[in-house]
Amino acid sequence: MDKRKHTFKEWLLATRPWSFPASSMPVLVTLAFLEWRGCSVDWPIGIWTLLNVIVFHAAGNTWSDYLDFKRGVDREDTIGGMSITSGTFIPDEIKRLASWLLAVAVASGVALALCTGLPVLYFGIAACLLTILYPWLKYHALGDVDIFLTYSLLPVLGTSYVATGFFFKDVLWLVLPIGLITVGILHINNTRDIEHDRRAGIHTFAMLVGKRAAAYIYCLELLIPFFWIVFATLLGAYPLWSLLALVALKPAVDNVRKALRYPTEGMNAVVGVDEMTAKLQLMFSILLTLSFFVDKLVG
Secondary structure: OOOOOOOHHHHHHHOOHHHOHHHHHHHHHHHHHHHHOOOOOOHHHHHHHHHHHHHHHHHHHHHHHHHHHHHOOOOOOOOOOHHHHOOOOOHHHHHHHHHHHHHHHHHHHHHHHHHHOOHHHHHHHHHHHHHHHHHHHHHEOOHHHHHHHHHHHHHHHHHHHHHHOOOOHHHHHHHHHHHHHHHHHHHHHHHHOHHHHHHHOOEOHHHHHOHHHHHHHHHHHHHHHHHHHHHHHHOOOOOHHHHHHHHHHHHHHHHHHHHHHHHHHOHHHHOOHHHHHHHHHHHHHHHHHHHHHHHHHHO
């Protein structure tokens, strides 16, 4: 049996923490939106929810890395899933890490449901199933749908319930802009890896639509949220201060330019763009969060 000692930093990096804005930001933005709308927000419960979602995300990342390696999707010449292919960890270590993280997330979710109400348990079951089934869904071109549900619709609606005690339907205004950027993280990753994924015999959404269409879809995923901000502000669903989020348009356009080079230059044109998209999600969501607080303070 191969026994290895790892530092905390190595274990942390194995969870791909750069991607955590995809799961944490929907919760944070929703809490800020509820505060702006005058709801009575239970912030300790909200922060608990945020941390729990991140643990679910870490479990999903490591579980996906393990199955991608076992399926032959991630190999020594691929860019993703480096925790195993680099030799830092053996597959069983990542599998155990994924199992422990999922167990912690489930236990925390059950405790959260006991504190806030039975509907939270249903959200937790859905999140758990989507986390476990994600690799299979990705292999069958449904990974984008999984990610939209897991890291946009479910956390936004779930946060509205745990933080206020009821479902506040207006939070649905947050689902599309946050969800599209988050899906963009996965989509540009799969677009970059089209050739490697084809070799492994899986079928991602990016593969089905082809290189050029995949690049254009990524561009839409990044740009539509900014049009949505303007649209929602004009309708009064967001405060005028929400236009502050347009500051993030510059890095979004930079990513779009890289993606548009992909059909002719190949995967080298978009190496690292998945991480840049996660940083964009962080910047976009923090600006949107601040806009809700600023409007409440000055309003």
